[in-house]
Amino acid sequence: MTALRLHHFPICPYSRKLRLVFAEKRLDVTLVPHEPWRRDDDLMALSAWGEVPVLEVEGHALGESLAVAEFLEERFTEVKLGGKDIWERAEIRRLALHFDTKFAREVTDLLWRQKLIYRLKRSGTVNTAALRAGQENIRAHLDYVGWLASERNWLAGDHLSLADLTAAAHLSVLDYLGDVPWETNADAKEWYARIKSRPSFRGLLGDKIPQQAPADHYADIDF
Amino acid sequence: MTALRLHHFPICPYSRKLRLVFAEKRLDVTLVPHEPWRRDDDLMALSAWGEVPVLEVEGHALGESLAVAEFLEERFTEVKLGGKDIWERAEIRRLALHFDTKFAREVTDLLWRQKLIYRLKRSGTVNTAALRAGQENIRAHLDYVGWLASERNWLAGDHLSLADLTAAAHLSVLDYLGDVPWETNADAKEWYARIKSRPSFRGLLGDKIPQQAPADHYADIDF
Known part of the structure; x- marks a missing residue:
């Protein structure tokens, strides 16, 4: 099983979209919370603009929630959320x-x-x-x-x-x-x-x- | 050949993105210009919010430029603009x-x-x-x-x-x-x-x- 770590802010619509995708697809993910109003060097190391959400997966740091959702849709195909044609x-x-x-x-x-x-x-x-x-x-x-x-x-x-x-x-x-x-x-x-x-x-x-x-x-x- | 009609505003970044995609993929498209500051019943009939760009293709009206670009990438695969893996x-x-x-x-x-x-x-x-x-x-x-x-x-x-x-x-x-x-x-x-x-x-x-x-x-x- 691929280890998935999602850097997120709990009250963020883009982070929440991905938490919903993970839950609907029944994927295990480790959630790492951040506060967007604080300078955050850990996040700056993963993302050029220091913004959540970021998904860490297999040595990659993927940003922009819709791009991450598309990645999850291509990679984990059992539960489909992106349409069938x-x-x-x-x-x-x-x-x-x-x-x-x-x-x-x-x-x-x-x-x-x-x-x-x-x-x-x-x-x-x-x-x-x-x-x-x-x-x-x-x-x-x-x-x-x-x-x-x-x-x-x-x-x-x-x-x-x-x-x-x-x-x-x-x-x-x-x-x-x-x-x-x-x-x-x-x-x-x-x-x-x-x-x-x-x-x-x-x-x-x-x-x-x-x-x-x-x-x-x-x-x-x-x- | 599928007939493609793009409703666009010439000085619009989202419309231009698609015109560039069409040109790079060497696809023929009919351009239908609109002015976004005018009430436009033709456009309202194709798009709930009356906004460009909209692509007419095979009886469908597709909106949101990135969604249209993804459609074109899936449908016309000769020139790839969306990555190979x-x-x-x-x-x-x-x-x-x-x-x-x-x-x-x-x-x-x-x-x-x-x-x-x-x-x-x-x-x-x-x-x-x-x-x-x-x-x-x-x-x-x-x-x-x-x-x-x-x-x-x-x-x-x-x-x-x-x-x-x-x-x-x-x-x-x-x-x-x-x-x-x-x-x-x-x-x-x-x-x-x-x-x-x-x-x-x-x-x-x-x-x-x-x-x-x-x-x-x-x-x-x-x-």
């Missing part, structure tokens, strides 16, 4: 990238990155205009998630895929911060409740960091 | 994602998106603090490009890959706007000169939009 793969990748780029730019970066990363890194500085924009933008994005979930069984089609895990990872860190207005879209909420009750999600629901307590409902399966 | 693929994807996420967040979004997309969409509104931050951030990123180019033959290793095309696509729209301080890193400049002189780049160098003239040196191979 070229069209499914295109749709799963489209949605995974949608959440990691457009959703990240319009929501995650304006809320999570401001509230958690920048605040702790820059001693308290938060851009309140960014927070307001993020709180506004998340509604259209939640409607999109709800629309996909109501048209399909899972976000990219019939099966749970990397698209669901990527979306859930982003929403889970926003939910930790109490920033998801679930009441605005019942379909999105039902989809998230299904993901949240999977065994792969348990580790995430137990996360807690001393700098920021989770929102009250964060670990509840019925929220 | 699992480790090369991981490194190429890592860098492609690095430019489409971190570089985009810290540079492209602060310069290109502000100056071109937001200015034209929101009638003149530009965030000058964002511009200053982008102009500052691009220096470290250019040093990273220069470091990769000096350590390796191309950014991800021995061969030209999607990593080079992604980086060059971002830098090319910034260069159109005159926002790349090439004089700060000779290795980055030498790498870009090599890419810029490839036949695949010719189409990009001929682009011009009426709303914004290109910088003086934009189309020069010797810059």
